[in-house]
Amino acid sequence: MPRHFLRDDDLSAAEQLEVLELAAAMKQDRYGYRPLEGPQTVAVLFDKPSARTRVSFHVGIGELGGQPLVIDNVSVLMGRGEPTEDIARVLDRQVAAIVWRTYEQANLEAMAAASRVPVVNALTDDFHPCQILADLQTVRERFGRTEGLTLAYFGDGANNMANSYLLGGALAGMEVRICAPEGYHPAFTGHVFTDPAEAAKGAHVIATDTWVSMGQSDKEARVAALMPYQVNDDLLQHAAADAIVLHCLPAYRGYEITGEVLEGPRSVVWDQAENRLHAQKALLHWLVTRQ
Secondary structure (H helix, E strand, O other): OOOEEOOOOHHHHHHHHHHOOOOOOOHOOOOOOOOOOOEEEEEEEEEEOOOHHHHHHHHHHOOOOOOEEEOOOOHHHOOOOOOOHHHHHOOOOOEEEEEOOOOHHHHHHHHHHHHOOOOOEEEOOOOHHHHHHHHHHHHHHHOOOOOOOOEEEEEEOOOOOHHHHHHHHOOOOOOEEEOOOOOOOOOOOEEEEEHHHHHHHOEEEEEEOOOOOOOOOOOHHHHHHHHHOOOOHHHHHOOOOOEEEOOOOOOOEEEEOOHHHOOOOOOOOHHHHHHHHHHHHHHHHHHOOOO
């Protein structure tokens, strides 16, 4: 049976570390790993638009010796009444893996249940596990470890990034704090704060995400509720002296993060964005070589 990566805890702590160590090695030897030589094809499906996901998977699959098959608007097929399971059974006879950026986690799980090749979550409404792998790689580059560090996330604590930080960060041995107002708390249990200064106190990693995700129409209400949770210079005064700042992008300066912080010395967002490439290459390598 294939291994899938649908949510962060589909890897054990030991397996997550193995992938992260492989990602670091791949970053040092970018063209030295070719598990998709042939070339084998990886289907990359998009229901949601993306810049970083599209670029990093497209480039990464090529560097692994394969070729990406990019399919936009998969929902059009399903809109004609074709079940997710049927799409999986067509694809898995022709591709080495399936990567899907979509809305409902349940659809991704249905794809995986029917597929004979690995299925990877490139983002759903519930989780963003590939991003968390890149974030953990970035933390390891700066601190040499993840174990024993504290990550504080500010903003919409009920979104996919908060969910994945709680799962993936815990696997990596981190204390994960979610700081959000009432009504924006995560579905998972964890360290939940409403006071930003308290949540940031001594944190090694400060993280945030856009306040308004695709498909959400309540921008004004969200901005009003979340503005006290902006990542800015005042907030960073409470963090550890060597704290770093993460943002998975796109960033909206003046909302969830200020321009001064995003472009400042604590920001590692560009390293973080690059590490999507290396972390996803490592994940694909790990998955396809275990079938």
